[in-house]
Amino acid sequence: MKISKIFKNALLVLTACVVLSACATKKEIATDIQGSMQGDVYTGTDTVEYLAEGVPDRVFFATNESILTTASRETLRAQAAWMRKNSSINVVLEGHADERGTREYNLALGERRANAAKDYLMTYGISSDRITVLSYGKERPVDSGSNPLSWSKNRRSVTVKAN
């Protein structure tokens, strides 16, 4: 038992080494986006606003995807709790895509992302009557840059108070 635990720890250390060395070799790229992207999903806090303390207003997506990440689900649970507490507040979920796609497809993709967020809010008890979905496709980027980090900030669904 004990030996296996040691072995496990050793393995962890080993993995960490591998990861670190991988980081070291890609240092130039890593310094730019370090800590703010996982895969190509934005995980930083730049551009994020707060609906209330501890309630971030937006979730981020991978390229061409509308799947909610663990972090996104956590954000949406906080939003659902905040909406349950403030039962008079309605929201608009604004879905966005990055610029690396055709305009019409991105309109649909923005709608799909906002609906992914809407569905999750509904499973946490928020009535669909309180949620409006609005897709902007790639028309309203929050970051005007043309690089992977900017695009990751733009692939988002933002919860906006409607009243």
Place this chain on the structure above:
Amino acid sequence: MIKKIITLFLILIPINSYALIEVDITRGNLDPLPVAVSPLSIDEKSRKSFEKALKKKNIGEEISSIVENNLSTSGLFNPLSKEAFLQAPDIANLKPRFEDWNLIKAQALITGKVNYVDDKLRVEFRLWDVLAAKEMMALAFTTVPSNWRRVGHIISDKVYERLTGEKGYFDTRIIYVAEEGPKTQRIKKLAIMDQDGFNNKFLTLGNELVLTPRFNPTSQMVTYLSYFKNLPRVYLLDIETGTQEVVGDFPGMTFAPRFSPDGKKIIMSFAKDGKSDIYTMDLENRIVERITNHPSIDTSPSYSPDGKYITFNSDRSGYQQIYIMKSDGSDVKRISFGNGLYGTPVWSPRGDLIAFTKLHKGKFYIGVMRTDGKGERLLTENYYQEAPSWSPNGRVLIFYRETKTDDKGKGFTAKLWSIDLTGYNERRIKTLTDASDPSWSSLLSN
């Protein structure tokens, strides 16, 4: 406001039926036909009347330079410098001295004259085959003087048609989205201009976001997407009267509109619950029909010119690809199988090709494929470009391209470009502002 359909008083002086000069437009034309466009001759009285009416010193020269510019931008013709012309316009129009035109290597010659008659503009012009020393075509028509630019375009179309055997595309307009301001708060307005960039007009004020305007192939109607009151919906706009209305009564976003080839229906996407499907609405009886029903994104529909098929964009395979189906939604077939993603399919007015935008390894391409998906040809590659629209004769594609203005990716410009189906003759179309989402009209006159 727009546009008294030009009345063509055709005095068709007999056309020689045997082909003289011919221009092959099916291949990249690396050796454009040398053509001399002699200024339309004008008598002093007419010149003064036009100067008063139109504020143009010599309307004959103005019209000729429109013709020259059109022929030159087509890439098929090489208008020769007027300085080399030996014969005066009025005499050339009566009877060209072919040896003189031969000497400057002109193979075709356009002559003509313009008159001010009863407050109208009367023009006549002739096309001559210099080598054969023969008249190929002669035509005269009358219109209101304010149509003078269109006169130049109509002459260009007739010359193009006579020399290539196919309809021209010069007497046409482009509707597009005029853009300004920073990327994060871009202001977009509908705008319309002549195919050569003149007579630009803004049709909306920029108070709401507007996207993807498209012409009705049979009338002066336009369909587009507007975010009026923050409700993205497909609208119908009559550019003659300026009246507009929402298309259909959908409980959510409608987008990606286009007209059917007979102009009687609008086909578009409706997005609901994360799914986008394709619908049509009949503009006469307002009946809405659902065409696709799939949990994927189905968008960017475009009819075949006979109205029997629809090409569209779907990610039902996992990623954006191009499909075709019958116009009732049956027999759905995927036709794009190359590497990368495919979007914005548009059926050629000739029926044989589908133009598209392709994304592959961080680059955007405008390309064409046959309607069975075979014979893919990429015409142009760039950092970012999309949304091809066909010229009415199916020989030229117009699209828009964004270019970064510094290497950090900050700042950008959006411009309209055109390219021949052959992949040659790529050129920028001048616009007053940044521009995107161009749509080419049908020929205004025939």
